[in-house]
Amino acid sequence: xxxxxxxxxxxxxxxxxxxxxxxxxxxxxxxxxxxxxxxxxxxxxxxxxxxxxxxxxxxxxxxxxxxxxxxxxxxxxxxxxxxxxxxxxxxxxxxxxxxxxxxxxxxxxxxxxxxxxxxxxxxxxxxxxxxxxxxxxxxxxxxxxxxxxxxxxxxxxxxxxxxxxxxxx
Numbered sequence: 001x002x003x004x005x006x007x008x009x010x011x012x013x014x015x016x017x018x019x020x021x022x023x024x025x026x027x028x029x030x031x032x033x034x035x036x037x038x039x040x041x042x043x044x045x046x047x048x049x050x051x052x053x054x055x056x057x058x059x060x061x062x063x064x065x066x067x068x069x070x071x072x073x074x075x076x077x078x079x080x081x082x083x084x085x086x087x088x089x090x091x092x093x094x095x096x097x098x099x100x101x102x103x104x105x106x107x108x109x110x111x112x113x114x115x116x117x118x119x120x121x122x123x124x125x126x127x128x129x130x131x132x133x134x135x136x137x138x139x140x141x142x143x144x145x146x147x148x149x150x151x152x153x154x155x156x157x158x159x160x161x162x163x164x165x166x167x168x169x
Contacts (some may be wrong), residue, residue, distance in 0.1 A: 025063030048095025062087030
């Protein structure tokens with residue numbers, strides 16, 4: 001089990017940090033890998049580590065919506081709203097698993113959720129929405145960049161958190 005090492009307990013402080021991390025999500029949303037795949041979720045994963053699962057989910061969900069906005073909602077607004085909810089749930093699950101189970105399992109699950117699972121969920125949703133790039137074609141187009149970027153986002157979140165943990169303890 002992991003405890004909140006930096007001891008951020010004040011609700012006001014958590015909201016302030018969340019707002020700053022949402023701002024960092026916007027900056028990360030401008031660093032795109034492919035379409036709306038970007039470095040927007042690192043602040044969400046970091047928030048899950050620092051502030052807890054709920055805040056991590058909120059930051060990750062809003063982070064995706066900012067990326068979609070700066071990309072012009074390439075997969076349509078309804079699809080990106082669904083992906084935003086996915087990201088919020090992935091950020092929450094990551095934070096919960098980090099605190100309750102294990103650091104490594106949390107990281108692996110987050111990468112799988114935000115990579116393969118997100119790409120699989122996109123198959124039926126894209127078909128229901130009638131997107132030009134949908135189904136398995138969409139899956140094959142996004143699986144590699146999504147998994148690679150997800151890995152980078154999770155690893156960066158752990159690196160930043162580890163640096164701050166050493167610095168403030």
